[in-house]
Amino acid sequence: LDEAEVKAVDIHDGIESTLLILQHRFKANGQKLGIEIIKDYSELPLVECYAGKLNQVFMNILANAVDALEGQQAQEKPSQITIRTSSVGSDW
16 A cells, blocks of 8 residues: 555554554463453544554554553453544544
8 A cells, every 4th residue: 555645544444454563462471461452443534644654653552552551561360452433523
């Protein structure tokens, strides 16, 4: 995909792509509990944007969330990240 131009994109597709790239960081291993991803998506219109830049924002936010949760994983149950989308009016 050509991500260098402004185009109409589905935000959920960008989030899902980012989750796919980061999925190895969510899995449990011998040293850490897993991270559960909870998705609460609403219907959203397509958004005119630079898709590559927006996806990079999603990557940074989610990677930072994983880093923060890994730093406090002395808990007995898996951590959670909730991703929620919603529309506020017709312009937001």
